[in-house]
Amino acid sequence: MTAATTQAARTNRATHTEGRSPEELRELVSHVGAELELAPAEHIIEWAVATFGKRFCITSSMGDAVLAHLASTVAPGIDVVFLDTGYHFVETIGTRDAVEATLPVNLLTIEPVQTVAEQDATYGKDLWKTDPDLCCKLRKVQPLQDSLAEYDAWATGLRRAETHNRVIAPVIGWDAKKGKVKVSPIARWSDEHVERYIADNGVLVNPLVQDGYPSIGCWPCTRRVAPGEDPRSGRWAGTNKTECGIHS
Numbered sequence: 203m204t205a206a207t208t209q210a211a212r213t214n215r216a217t218h219t220e221g222r223s224p225e226e227l228r229e230l231v232s233h234v235g236a237e238l239e240l241a242p243a244e245h246i247i248e249w250a251v252a253t254f255g256k257r258f259c260i261t262s263s264m265g266d267a268v269l270a271h272l273a274s275t276v277a278p279g280i281d282v283v284f285l286d287t288g289y290h291f292v293e294t295i296g297t298r299d300a301v302e303a304t305l306p307v308n309l310l311t312i313e314p315v316q317t318v319a320e321q322d323a324t325y326g327k328d329l330w331k332t333d334p335d336l337c338c339k340l341r342k343v344q345p346l347q348d349s350l351a352e353y354d355a356w357a358t359g360l361r362r363a364e365t366h367n368r369v370i371a372p373v374i375g376w377d378a379k380k381g382k383v384k385v386s387p388i389a390r391w392s393d394e395h396v397e398r399y400i401a402d403n404g405v406l407v408n409p410l411v412q413d414g415y416p417s418i419g420c421w422p423c424t425r426r427v428a429p430g431e432d433p434r435s436g437r438w439a440g441t442n443k444t445e446c447g448i449h450s
Contacts (some may be wrong), residue, residue: 235372253355261357264294264373312345372386
């Protein structure tokens, strides 16, 4: 990544505000997906910023700040969308606050239409227990869908090494449900690569990671993981559920 290309990305981010049609976006994905498949993560973000400008954001669940850190080196002030489900661990909220305070990003916290109390009144107490799919839809999937309305593309920290379900995740893909270009800059990164980046750059990490929670979601649906267990086995433990629906 050169100073010239980084500056170009920043300039385009400041000026590119017009949205593209779904047809144009799908066509774009078909042309650049293979080209960027083996590109460094920084270059992938750089391409997205230069291509979509202000109509590109990144999302973060605040398990760590790797993606936010990467994006902020390419485009300081980039939008970072954080979904506050109302069920987050206090450590997750603390990590969000620390990211906002220490990184040059525009952190946007979005919330579901209903508070937890309002949802309980409508659907019954502890919907996460009686109908976890509906709970995820109401508190995660739909709010994110709504918040992405003003963007043409969004970036996620999805990695192929995380689960079998994510092995085929493309670096640049088409999210048909959202009608957006889905960018996964670190899709090819191994766990070791992530750990090395965190150590080399002093990246913020949710303290729960060191307390036995390698994959962090809402507190009612997340448990500690024993050594040797699948890192995501602590999510929706005891059920057949493996994804909240955002990436499926």
